[in-house]
Every structure is written in C-alpha cells, then in structure tokens.
Amino acid sequence: MSAQIRVMNAAGEYEPYEEEKVRSSLARAEADGVFQDRIVEHLRTKLYDGIPTKVVYKEILHLLKKLKSSLASRYHLKQAIMELGPTGFPFEKYFAGVLESYGYKTVTNDYIRGKCVTHEIDIVAWKEDCHVAAAPRNDIAALGMTSSKIMIECKFHHEPGVRSDIKDGLYTYARFLDIKENGFDEIWLVTNTKATSELVAYGNCAGLKVISWNYPEDFSLRLLVSQKKLHPITVLNSLSSVDKQILLANNIVFCYELLNPKVNCLPKDALIKAQNEARLVIGTN
Amino acid sequence: MSAQIRVMNAAGEYEPYEEEKVRSSLARAEADGVFQDRIVEHLRTKLYDGIPTKVVYKEILHLLKKLKSSLASRYHLKQAIMELGPTGFPFEKYFAGVLESYGYKTVTNDYIRGKCVTHEIDIVAWKEDCHVAAAPRNDIAALGMTSSKIMIECKFHHEPGVRSDIKDGLYTYARFLDIKENGFDEIWLVTNTKATSELVAYGNCAGLKVISWNYPEDFSLRLLVSQKKLHPITVLNSLSSVDKQILLANNIVFCYELLNPKVNCLPKDALIKAQNEARLVIGTN
Known part of the structure; x- marks a missing residue:
C-alpha cells in the first residue's frame, strides 16, 4: 500500500x-x-x-x-526547537549551550568591530587551550590567539518548510570577511530547519560551515542535540505555553536546567510535574 | 506655528x-x-x-x-515607483531603462557562473567603448573587457518606511566577490527607498556603491529619474490599476514609451487619455 x-x-x-x-x-x-x-x-x-x-x-x-x-x-524535538521562537534569541542561547556541553566556550550577542562597521555576532565560540585557562572569561581576543575562534551566525525559522538559503550564506560570509582580522578563524552558519543545496554548495566552496537540522551527518543539529540529550524545555508536554515562555525568559532553556534545585519561577505543582517529565525525557531518574 | x-x-x-x-x-x-x-x-x-x-x-x-x-x-514620483511592485521585476527593468538613457548598455536577470555557485544578477551594465561597438549585443564578457562592467543588485521595497540595510549590502558584496573573476569591476546596490546609515558606511568602506532614493546627492535615484523625466507609467492618474498592470506586463514602463504609436494593449479611449497626461508630465506637447 x-x-x-x-x-x-x-x-x-x-x-x-x-x-x-x-x-x-x-x-x-x-x-x-x-x-x-x-x-x-x-x-x-x-x-x-x-x-x-x-x-x-x-x-x-x-x-x-x-x-x-x-x-x-x-x-517532538524538532518542533520543540521551533517553539523556542518567535524571536531568534532563545535559539542562539540554546545553540551556545549545546556547544558548551561539547567543551566550547561561548559568548552570545557580542559587538565586534570590523574593518568597515561594527557587527552584532550571534555566538563567538572557541575551545580553550589549557595554557590560557587563566585568561579573563570575556577577553575573547586574547583567547582567540591560542585556539580557533569561530564566528557563528544563527538562522532561526519559526515556521516549518522555510529553508536557509544562499543569501544567508552570502551575508554571513561577508560579515566574517569584515571582522576576520579581529582574530577569527572559522565561520559557521547554524539553522534549525533545512539548508538549500545551493547554500551547502556555496558553504563548501567558500569555507563556510553550514550546520542544519540534519546536515552534515556527523555534526548536524539533530545529532549534536540528541547525542547528549540536550532537549529544550519546549519538548515537555506537561508545561503550558505560558510556563514555557516564563522559563525561557528566565534563561532556562534545557530540560536538565529545570532539575537545578534553584529554579523557582513556576508554581511548585507545575514545576514538580515538569521536572518529573524532564527526568524521563533525558533519562536521569 | x-x-x-x-x-x-x-x-x-x-x-x-x-x-x-x-x-x-x-x-x-x-x-x-x-x-x-x-x-x-x-x-x-x-x-x-x-x-x-x-x-x-x-x-x-x-x-x-x-x-x-x-x-x-x-x-507622485516616489510613490509611483513603489507601485511598480509588488514583485521586484518591473523595478529592475525600470532601473535598467534609466541607465540606458544615460548611455549604459544593460542586460537584466542574467545567470553568471561564480567561483562557487551560479548567481542570477539583476542588472549587468557597462558603457560601450566605440572600439567594440560592433561586438554582439549579448556578449557581455567581451564588452566587459574594454569598459567597466558593473554588477547591480536591485532592492525593491513595496512599502514605505522599509529601509535597505547592512545585510543587503553584505550579501550583495559576497555575491560580487564570487563572480568578480568573471570580469566584473564595480558593484552597485540600488534601492527605491532609503538606505540605513550603517549600509552607507559599509558601502563606502567596502567599495560597494549604494544608490537610494535620495543618496548620493549627485547620483540618487530621484535625481537620475527626474533629470531626464523618466517617470514610470504608474504616475499617471488617468490610468486604472488594472491598465497599469497590463502595460507593465507588456514591458511598457516609462511614460515616454506610451507615446510610441505601436502601443496597442489598451482600449483606444483609455490610451489617448493616458498619452495626453503622459505628454503633460514629461513636457512634450
């Protein structure tokens, strides 16, 4: 059939x-x-x-x-990541958190002076070298000198079926060129939906790493997230839409963060219910 | 007061x-x-x-x-150019026509192979050198070798208050970089509304010529158009919206084109009325 x-x-x-x-x-x-x-x-x-x-x-x-x-x-994972919207900000915070759990250091929404203008960069990420572990947390320039410093542009889509396309890749790459001399080595474009084949082709050719929901196979958003059970709180059926928004506004984005005993921004009953579900989702009983 | x-x-x-x-x-x-x-x-x-x-x-x-x-x-000129929408295509044709009246040769919506991918370029423009006047009309590459070849991106906005911004400049510039080796010397971004000051700053620094409704003073869209009375047919009060769409669909974009005796896509009465108004607008009685 x-x-x-x-x-x-x-x-x-x-x-x-x-x-x-x-x-x-x-x-x-x-x-x-x-x-x-x-x-x-x-x-x-x-x-x-x-x-x-x-x-x-x-x-x-x-x-x-x-x-x-x-x-x-x-x-519900892919849909739940879409529910991090309507703005792109929680997705940026979410992806920075994903990278942190893979050993990257990140700074979100930083202003970086380029050759021509100043740009707001969604995420700056780097892997800390043991020799510079003592450098101040926010001194990205200093850290960047000793490890690969990555500029990351996040392209969040709130609606399914919308793909990130070549224009997103082009403007991201031009932005990278403008700030490159400020110590940046790599440029990534991360999207929660699909990327057009034209964008992927441009990325491969220009040296722009495209990460979409299911591309590349060994570093897709789906893989990164599910491998370490980095489910966002929006997967939880027991939470109302309003409670999800309250948690996001309080910077609680991951299910595992909900299990922190300091969380106190929800009524006790709702919180306990959500925590129980979160434990089942991420498998920590 | x-x-x-x-x-x-x-x-x-x-x-x-x-x-x-x-x-x-x-x-x-x-x-x-x-x-x-x-x-x-x-x-x-x-x-x-x-x-x-x-x-x-x-x-x-x-x-x-x-x-x-x-x-x-x-x-009504600025509003009339906005009425060339909702799609950007008539604006591209309109701006190409404006350039032609200043002695440029143009090709619209051409596909150009870049280093990484193939791009659809809104307008390719160049000033013909007398030595190559005999070159075939469509052989841009050949012509481009003897005069400055310009890639032009058109950014049409159908709504007032929307400005072209830095992202438009960034992706246009990255596209130019990709096709540059195909003989392009200049890159312009043309918009029918305003450009943000950040876009203008980026353009000046990166070498991207930004042309908006009233910038730069000596080459603004307003100046180019009004100087030579290149009013689009959408300025005409005597034409209905439907008749304007019919004319645009028949590639009649300028008031002066309406005066061509071969125009026959409107009922005779409506056409005569519009032609009379067009004569008054562009001042040819």
Whole structure:
C-alpha cells in the first residue's frame, strides 16, 4: 500500500510515503520495535494520497502521548526547537549551550568591530587551550590567539518548510570577511530547519560551515542535540505555553536546567510535574 | 506655528514639520511659487502635532490633482515607483531603462557562473567603448573587457518606511566577490527607498556603491529619474490599476514609451487619455 501513497512536505512538495522513515524517526526518539509496529500499523488506517507530513506527524504524536509521554517528548524535538521562537534569541542561547556541553566556550550577542562597521555576532565560540585557562572569561581576543575562534551566525525559522538559503550564506560570509582580522578563524552558519543545496554548495566552496537540522551527518543539529540529550524545555508536554515562555525568559532553556534545585519561577505543582517529565525525557531518574 | 508641529514618518519616527521641505518637494515637481504658497497655506489648516507624513502627502496630492493634474503626477514620483511592485521585476527593468538613457548598455536577470555557485544578477551594465561597438549585443564578457562592467543588485521595497540595510549590502558584496573573476569591476546596490546609515558606511568602506532614493546627492535615484523625466507609467492618474498592470506586463514602463504609436494593449479611449497626461508630465506637447 505504502508504494502508492505520497506525502506533501512543509514546502508543498510531494514525496513517496516511506514506513522506514517513520520507523527511523521513532528509533531516534528511542521507541523500540513494538512501539514502531503499533504506530506504523495505526498510520496505515489514516493515510491517503497527498496527506501533509504535518498531519502524519500529529497522528504519531497523538498516539505516542497516549502510549508513553516521555517518548512523545523526545519525538517532538524538532518542533520543540521551533517553539523556542518567535524571536531568534532563545535559539542562539540554546545553540551556545549545546556547544558548551561539547567543551566550547561561548559568548552570545557580542559587538565586534570590523574593518568597515561594527557587527552584532550571534555566538563567538572557541575551545580553550589549557595554557590560557587563566585568561579573563570575556577577553575573547586574547583567547582567540591560542585556539580557533569561530564566528557563528544563527538562522532561526519559526515556521516549518522555510529553508536557509544562499543569501544567508552570502551575508554571513561577508560579515566574517569584515571582522576576520579581529582574530577569527572559522565561520559557521547554524539553522534549525533545512539548508538549500545551493547554500551547502556555496558553504563548501567558500569555507563556510553550514550546520542544519540534519546536515552534515556527523555534526548536524539533530545529532549534536540528541547525542547528549540536550532537549529544550519546549519538548515537555506537561508545561503550558505560558510556563514555557516564563522559563525561557528566565534563561532556562534545557530540560536538565529545570532539575537545578534553584529554579523557582513556576508554581511548585507545575514545576514538580515538569521536572518529573524532564527526568524521563533525558533519562536521569 | 510650524515650529511646534512634528510629523511622524513611515518608520514611526517624529521629526519637526518644515514648510521648506514641502516647498522643495513641490519645486522638484516643477510647481511655481504661487502653487507652493497655496499648498503650504492649505496645509496650515490641516496640520496637528504627530500628523503622519502620509496624511500630509495625501493632502498635498489631493489639492494638486484639483489644481493641476500633471503637477500631481510629477509630485507622485516616489510613490509611483513603489507601485511598480509588488514583485521586484518591473523595478529592475525600470532601473535598467534609466541607465540606458544615460548611455549604459544593460542586460537584466542574467545567470553568471561564480567561483562557487551560479548567481542570477539583476542588472549587468557597462558603457560601450566605440572600439567594440560592433561586438554582439549579448556578449557581455567581451564588452566587459574594454569598459567597466558593473554588477547591480536591485532592492525593491513595496512599502514605505522599509529601509535597505547592512545585510543587503553584505550579501550583495559576497555575491560580487564570487563572480568578480568573471570580469566584473564595480558593484552597485540600488534601492527605491532609503538606505540605513550603517549600509552607507559599509558601502563606502567596502567599495560597494549604494544608490537610494535620495543618496548620493549627485547620483540618487530621484535625481537620475527626474533629470531626464523618466517617470514610470504608474504616475499617471488617468490610468486604472488594472491598465497599469497590463502595460507593465507588456514591458511598457516609462511614460515616454506610451507615446510610441505601436502601443496597442489598451482600449483606444483609455490610451489617448493616458498619452495626453503622459505628454503633460514629461513636457512634450
């Protein structure tokens, strides 16, 4: 049956429905074979030709929530990162946090004087060299001299189906050229959705590292995040939208941060419920 | 009285109301002192603190239409260029036409292979050298070897108050760098609205020529257009919106093109009316 069915993605393009894709997305959320079977069987009763991927997604999420809430939260990851919006600021903080957990030092939203004008740089990141561990935390220039200093532009999209494109790559690269002499060695462009193939081609040629939701395979946002269970609090089903916004406004972005005993910006009941779910999602009981 | 009154511009900023500005905008539309007096006097009865510039503009236009229609059309110039939208394509064609009337050769929407990727370039322009006058019209590369070849990015805004900003300058410059080795010598960014001061600063420093509605003083879009009466057909009050779209779709962009006896895409009555108005606007009776 599945051979005849097409799904319509968020960009409005048709592609064949593949059970294998559903199974691997469930596997990434750590759903075992039994769960996977139940879900693909359930889907068979719901599919029709041209069904939007978001409807398929909602069906899966709905069933997962009934079966096992923590599984639903993990499955919800890409959508949850989108819920960090509408502005790009929480995503910048989120990605800086992801990098920190991989041993990078970061500074967000710093103003860097370029050759022509001053630029606000989303994230400056570097790996600290043991010889300069004593350098002041904010003295990026000093640190940059001893390790690779990276300028990172974050391109956050609040809507599915919107891809980062060549223009994003071009302006990021020109900005890098302008500040390069200020000690920068690398330039990355990070997006929470997809990158067009033109952007990827330009990045590879110009020396701009493009990181999108599922590219490059060994350093994609999905891999970086799921590998270390860096789920944002927006995955949590037990939190209301308002409570999510309160937490983000208080700079609590990751599920693991919610487990810090100092968190006190939510009513106690809501907090305990969210903390219990967070423990299940990131697997620390 | 005028000292106490502020106007609110399209970007939502307040600035003092200045009769002199109204007078000079009327003078640019070739309104003599008597017309100017009548209009500033009329405005005095309508002004209040915080009045939006678009309300002031509408008052002036309304009165001008009653007093002298051809004057109203010339006064309407900036708004008329905005009406070339909603897409940027007619503006690209319009600006290419403006350049042609200053002796440039142009090709619009050409695909140029860069070092990394292929780019669609809004306008490629050059001044033909008499020695290569016999070169084929479309062989830009050949022509470009003998005169300065210019890559032009057009940034059209359909709404007032939107300014072209540093990002536009950055991506344009990076695109230029990618195709530069294909024989390009200059890079221009042309916009129908204002450019931010940051974009102008970046342009001056990086060697990107920024041309906006009123910058630079000796090569602004306003100057280029009004100096040679290159009014677009959208200035004409006698044309309906639908008829304007029909003409644009038929590549008739300038008022003077309407006077070409071969134009036949409008009903005869409407065409004669529009041609009469066009003659008054561009002053050829």
